[in-house]
Amino acid sequence: MQTVVIVIHLMIVAVMIGAVLLQKSEGGGLGMGGGAGFMSSRGTANLLSRTTAILAAGFFLTSLFLSWYAGYNRAPSSIIGTPASQTQPAGGANPITAPTSGGILDTLKKADEQQQQAPAAPSGPQVPRSQ
Numbered sequence: 001m002q003t004v005v006i007v008i009h010l011m012i013v014a015v016m017i018g019a020v021l022l023q024k025s026e027g028g029g030l031g032m033g034g035g036a037g038f039m040s041s042r043g044t045a046n047l048l049s050r051t052t053a054i055l056a057a058g059f060f061l062t063s064l065f066l067s068w069y070a071g072y073n074r075a076p077s078s079i080i081g082t083p084a085s086q087t088q089p090a091g092g093a094n095p096i097t098a099p100t101s102g103g104i105l106d107t108l109k110k111a112d113e114q115q116q117q118a119p120a121a122p123s124g125p126q127v128p129r130s131q
Contacts (some may be wrong), residue, residue, distance in 0.1 A: 009062040023045065
């Protein structure tokens, strides 16, 4: 279904580009558009402008359909990387509970004290020592 609509969409785009390029230039921005060409009659200009409007409406509708169809069966997802349907941690682990005494600052202070008690890793590259 999506492939058929994409092919129709691309055909509309190609015909619309051709219809726009065949229209007479009214601004004369590049010094062209004057003279007597095969597209100089008034009836042909009305036909091309109507054709362009119909093709633009078709382009708009196929674009809307393709965007709707792309998100039709999309499942909700979480922005943090875990599936949205997962409510419990895998493996039956106990959920983390909020501390009963103190607050987040006390918890951070305890974590900082534990880091200071642990042996510190080297802060940068070390010079090789000879034995």
